Amino acid sequence: MQRRLPLLVGLACCLQVLGISGDGGDHKYKLHEEIPLAANKAGPFNNPSVTYQFFSLPFCTPKEKQYKIEGLGEVLEGDRLVNTPYSIKFRVDKENDVLCSIELNQKDLQKFRTAVKNDYYFQMFFDDLPIWGFIGRVEKLMHAGEKPELRYYLYTHIHFDIHYNDDRVIEVNVSTDPSRTVDITEGDSVIVDFTYAVKWRETTVPFERRMDKYSRYSFLPQHLEIHWFSIINSCVTVLLLTGFLATILMRVLKNDFVRFGNDEETAEEAEETGWKYIHGDVFRSPPHLSLFCACVGTGTQMLAMAACICALALAGVFFPYNRGALLTACVVLYALTAGVAGYVSAVSFCIMGGTNWVRNVLLTTALFCGPLLATFSFLNTVAIVYRTTTALPFGTIVIILVIWALITFPLTVVGGIAGKNSKMEFNAPCRTTKYPREVPPLPWFRQALPQMAMAGFLPFSAIYIELHYIFSSIWGHKVYTIYSILSIVFVILLVVTAFITVALTYFQLAVEDHRWWWRSFLCGGSTGLFILGYCFYYYFARSEMSGFMQTAFYFGYMAMVCYAFFLMLGTVGYRASLMFVRHIYRAIKCE
Structure with missing residues (x-):
């Protein structure tokens, strides 16, 4: 534990510097003190990746725009916080204050019509508490014998209902007044009065529990029961599979050990068939050794990264609306675990007889970063064309490249050098023959693709139910907080x-x-392919996402996530098989 303490302290410092804090803000206010209200973004409700800056719509603007300095994770999420002209003072009620009166020209009206038609929502932050609202609504007017007529109404009044405890803000809710709307269906210009009201209410909820609201309403109680049903179902799957291995497979192995026992005559007859027959080939290095070791090293890095993220989640770092915390953690942990990939890849490569370890380390570096960079470059270009907030600024791109150049790549090289100089040996229990035996003809169901289909289905069935809630959180507006079940x-x-x-x-x-x-x-790793197949099912059957940009972002980044799962679970399958193969060949006599 003492050895791990410096690592945990260093990780905590990195997360703090890059924008992950331990709470949602600890602000105290005096009576009549003004509390800033920051606008974040706006966009179509069904397309979470298509978000625009709040003032891309012709709302009332402040005299001078002041953008908040965002952390790395916040920028990656597309947050762009800016001040607003709202004047909200601590414990000061307002009935009907006029924010501004502006004349909307034809261009402004067209922007609002598009926003209302596509069900745009907006997001703001008040004392680090998120609030949402809709731009307007669409009504269908039915006429006898004619097609329904669509009317677009713009909301012009916002009501802030704020709860406080002593000198701290505890909760804030936003509502729009359906009776205060402006019909923007027709016309080239219209004068609009944007108004707002503020109502303060006292509450006994302590400040430390003000984020519980988002956890409580993230999923309904019956959904929590479904989570536990998923856990029980998965546990039963594990028990059945364990029982299968313990009864069937181990009994078969026991019979094999008896056949391949010490009796020389029996062993000589049995040696002509079965897995002992190939003892001289089973530990022969695989083809494309450098690529194989790079896959194992990168998969081990992904496994270490996932374990650290689960640990941080259980520690409460990713509380609801800790903006950008998860993405920041992914960037930091990927950089810090790069040495694991370099070390494991180089060790595996060298003990299996590889010689060009430098090429192996470079391949390990590019195996995941290369496709990720290509995907990001394409998607960021699309976001720039669409002028959305998901397009990363040049400064953020430079920061990510600096992290890769100064941390990720050097750690991979250092890990590779350490692995190359490691004194580890393969310790194969059987001597490898000079020439490989010919593999006998096998039926179709023994080939790679049918085997992958069988291998990936069972693990996928164990996580299928939980995947829906994870997707609803990532590509929807749900909040995922049940990290214990996820772990x-x-x-x-x-x-x-x-x-x-x-x-x-x-x-x-x-x-x-x-x-x-x-x-x-x-x-x-075939489970990653099943998850990719679920991505198509979720997009076309369970979501209402549409448009080229949303489709590109969804399938582009989900393909990278599935690729990471493929490497990680492939490494798990290989390591488990290696332990098993070593065990069974140590238990018999091999000349």
Whole structure:
């Protein structure tokens, strides 16, 4: 524990510098003290990636715009906080204050019509508390014998209902008055009076619990029951799979050990068939060794990164609307765990007989960063064309490149050097023959793709229910807060992946197919392909997302997430199979 303390302290410092704090703000106010209201963004409700700056719509603007300095994660999320002309003072009620009176020209009206038609919402922050509202509404007027007529109404009045406890803000709610609207369906210009009201109410809720509201309403109680049902279902799956391995597979192995026992005559007869027959080939280095080791190293990095994120989530770092906390943690942890990828890749490469370790380290560096950079470059260009807040500023791009150049790449190289100089040995229990045996013809269901389909289905079924809520949080407006359940599901996913890959590896060796290295990795990582298939199902069947930009962002970034899962779970499957293969070949005599 003492050795881990400096690492945890350093990680906490990095997260603090890059914008992750431990609370939602600790502001105290005096009576009549003005509290700033910051506007963030606006965009279509069904397309969470398509967000624009708040003042891209012709709302009342302040005399001088002052943008808040955002953390890295906030910028990555598309947050662009700016001051507003609202004047809200602590514990001062307002009935009907006029914010501004402006004349909307034809261009302004067209912007508002588009916003109302596409169901635009806006987001603001009041004392670090998020608030939302809609721009307007659409009404259908039915006429006999004619097509329904659409009328667009713009909301012009906002009511702020604010709760306080002593000298602190506890809760804020925003509502619009349906009776105070302006018909903007027709006309080239209209004068609009934007108004607002403020009502302060006292509450006994302590400041420390003001974020509980967002956790409480993130999912309904019956949804929590579904979460636990998912956990129970997954646990049953694990128990059944464990029982299968313990009863069937282990009994078969026991019989194999008896056949391949010490009796020389029996062993000589049994040696002609089964997995012992290929003992001279089973530990032969896999083809494309450098790529294989780079995949294992990068997958190990993803596993370490996921474990750290789960630990931070359980520690309460990702409380609701801690803006950009998760994305910041991903960037920081990916940079800090780069040494793991370099070390594991170099160690695996060297102990398997690889010589060009420099090329291996460079391949490890580019294996995930390369596709991610290509995806980001394309999507950021699309965001720039659409002028959305998801387009990263040049300064943020420079910061990310500096993090990669000064932390990620050097740590990967240092890890590779440490792995190359490591004294670890492969310690294969069987001597490898000079020439590989020919693999006998196998039926179609023994090939790689059918095996991957079987291997990926069971782990995916264990996490299927939880995936819906995760997608609803990432690509919707739900708040995911049940990290304890998520951590349990993640552990179950790893266990099921390891078990099913071990079983398929044994069946592969039993038919004298010694090419288990890549097969174990592909079977373990095949769950990532199932998750990618679920992405298509969720987009077309469960969501209302549309448009080129939203579609590009959704499938582009989800493809990268599925790729990360493929590498991580492939590494789990390979490691479990390696332990299993070493165990069974140590238990028999091999000449």
